[in-house]
Amino acid sequence: MDGQQTENKGDINIEGNINGQFAIGNQITQTQSVQNVRAQITQADLQELHTLIEDLKQKVTSTASPEFKDKALERASELEEAIIAQKPDLNTMEYVRNWFVKYLPQLAGAVSAVVVHPIVGKLVEVSGEVIASEFKHKFGIP
Secondary structure, eight states: OTTOOOOOOOOOOOOSOOOSOOOOSSSOOOOOOOOOGGGGSOHHHHHHHHHHHHHHHHHHHHHSOHHHHHHHHHHHHHHHHHHHSSSOOHHHHHHHHHHHHHHOHHHHHHHHHHHTSHHHHHHHHTTOHHHHHHHHHHTTOO
């Protein structure tokens, strides 16, 4: 070690997940920038999503049989709520899509078109990598 001596002042043991910055050593400077990623979603984006849901509801109203119409409209509202939640509710999105596949298959394509719309992708993406990855896997998006 060319005459240099190191001093061991203790052991460091890290368990679990680290969410954020972490450093060990002397004279370390760290800077963290926190950005509100939800701010990347504009009112125009939310209005476009609302329009997509309203279009879906119109299709339900004109297509669904009376026995399923009310439930289908409820599912469409649930879909919108699941998408715009602070953390998009992928399980509800999947449930709604599967409900339409089972009970109103003629509208399943319209529901899937909402789920995979770029605005929905943007909302999911700003929620983080884990949710975005799960979203892609759950809905077969490359």
